[in-house]
Amino acid sequence: MKTSLKDIAEELRLSKTTVSWVLSGRGNERGISQATQDRVKQCARRMNYQPNLLARSLNTGVSSTIGLILPSISDSFYSQVAREVEMEAERHGYSLMICSSESEGERENRMIRMFRAKQVDGIILAPTKISKTEIRQLVDDAFPLVVFDRYFSELKTHYIIIDNEQSSYRLVSHLIERGARRIAIVTTNPHLTTMDQRRAGYARALTEAGLPVDPDLYGEAAFVGYEENVFRALDRIFAKAPDVDGFFFTTHILALEAFRYFHGRRIDINDGYGLACIHEVPAMSVLAPAMNVARMPVGEIGRNAVRMLLGDIRNRGGLSRSADREFESLVLPCELCFRD
Amino acid sequence: MKTSLKDIAEELRLSKTTVSWVLSGRGNERGISQATQDRVKQCARRMNYQPNLLARSLNTGVSSTIGLILPSISDSFYSQVAREVEMEAERHGYSLMICSSESEGERENRMIRMFRAKQVDGIILAPTKISKTEIRQLVDDAFPLVVFDRYFSELKTHYIIIDNEQSSYRLVSHLIERGARRIAIVTTNPHLTTMDQRRAGYARALTEAGLPVDPDLYGEAAFVGYEENVFRALDRIFAKAPDVDGFFFTTHILALEAFRYFHGRRIDINDGYGLACIHEVPAMSVLAPAMNVARMPVGEIGRNAVRMLLGDIRNRGGLSRSADREFESLVLPCELCFRD
DNA sequence: CTGAAAGCGCTTACAG
DNA sequence: CTGAAAGCGCTTACAG
Known part of the structure; x- marks a missing residue:
């Protein structure tokens, strides 16, 4: 017993x-x-x-648990953030419930309801941006919440994003400095603000350099079945713009898939192409030593998310749903590694 | 309110x-x-x-939550297993608390105690094998527990491992069939049964083929600071056995690090070497198209872990601490991909 | 220095 | 068909 x-x-x-x-x-x-x-x-x-911590929590109204909802636990970016969040949470005496929304809006809603029912003290969320009914409910209820990676301009929340536009701009500008003139962009889900900002940074770099933003150099690969989509997008680029001399990948996943493409088509990507990518994975430095990357500040994201959330949790009830609550928005710079 | x-x-x-x-x-x-x-x-x-699910749990004694302890959430193998566990758990109405032991025995102990205090219904654990006081306590208390990736021969638990010896044996045998005669092994933490079994499979393949198990072909890289350790191990192999013509990597991490080495040393690994590795990451097929890999059955591991655990949870109290409890040990085969 | 009592929000025999 | 009551395992005013 x-x-x-x-x-x-x-x-x-x-x-x-x-x-x-x-x-x-x-x-x-x-x-x-x-x-x-x-x-x-x-x-x-x-x-x-x-x-029995359940009994204590029931009594005190504090569970010392925070909920983390990720589009995908197995993605390297999100799992790195998860690690940072866990470490920082533990440092403050909190433990973590983790769920994966699998980028499905309805799943995300379910997870949020479940977390609330299990009385987590707060939620850290990388939203799918598909359905936001429960997120809105959290906001209305002044439930401690920090959103990262993506955010909603119309919703009052703390959020943490990276400087998508600026990092993209600098990466592409660098390629131009290095002599590239016909830089293609390979991107995905353009409806996400994240991706939209990256595309905008790309466009600004070109425009400022007096280069045209050529639709022939635009490659889009829908997320579902992106393997073939990347191949198709690249085939199209090479067909329409055979003089392409640079590639900007808006995610590491797209870049890795592109490497597979180049390899299959026997294109030596390390010769004569400017390369840039957002987010880095270990293999990259071997696959393309000349790849310029913007490193995601996963440590900063994780630590700040916990810090903001705990601030909110401590203030609960105090300011609660008053309209004049302060919301922090953090736009973290990526560390840029120029390698060519 | x-x-x-x-x-x-x-x-x-x-x-x-x-x-x-x-x-x-x-x-x-x-x-x-x-x-x-x-x-x-x-x-x-x-x-x-x-x-309020806390109140319900306090009353019923069931939290519908399971705890998952991983050596590292951000490692691709463990995060893939985490994903499978979460999906399967959700299918059965359970949610997940995840902790990372960071391969520290004391941390692992703390996590186990915390999970118990938070009244999880069961624990799935990839143990560090360093300190097992709390694991032993779980066993003594007949607490629902499934161990995976590594296990303790002296402890009565359910466990799931892969056929480390056999998969290694077959990979190395394949290299031999393909003509390699001087195959090096690059491995880590030899005190872990996992690694020991992989080394054993390697040795058996060589021995059966009438080849010597040459210490000059043995490369060991301690986990902490493995970057430099891999480099050192490979330098040593090339120095002592310049006729090396094959490599067997016991983990994907070692293989990726080795690629960095080869790249730095300007060695074209895809020419003239037999290659094999346990566990696959996306980049590998581009880095080394000829790499033979044993794919970890992450889906099977995750699903079976949940299945076994739920079986235990349902039986709680019934058999409880009776000595004649049945323990399931599952040795899952890896899917072998031969590419050269 | 220590204790009796109420309460957190549920569930579930038991009674009528 | 519906309800009063006890209890899950804690915490915490309140009292002495």
């Missing part, structure tokens, strides 16, 4: 109150005699007492 | 009992009039009622 406070109290012929004070470390504060404290602690150890 | 059963009961001048029956879907079973049921459901919707 599991031992409870009551068991210890009965064993020692004390009240649950006393046992509770001692075990929660507030024995001195309550002026409980050292002798009693020792007896209680020893008995707890002997009976291998472990507090 | 959050609405509770009591709020609905008062609003409708019913008892909490009635409301509870209706909302838990057992209204008909309890013979509650349709009219009342409708009123309750409508009221719940109107007041945006969400049950």
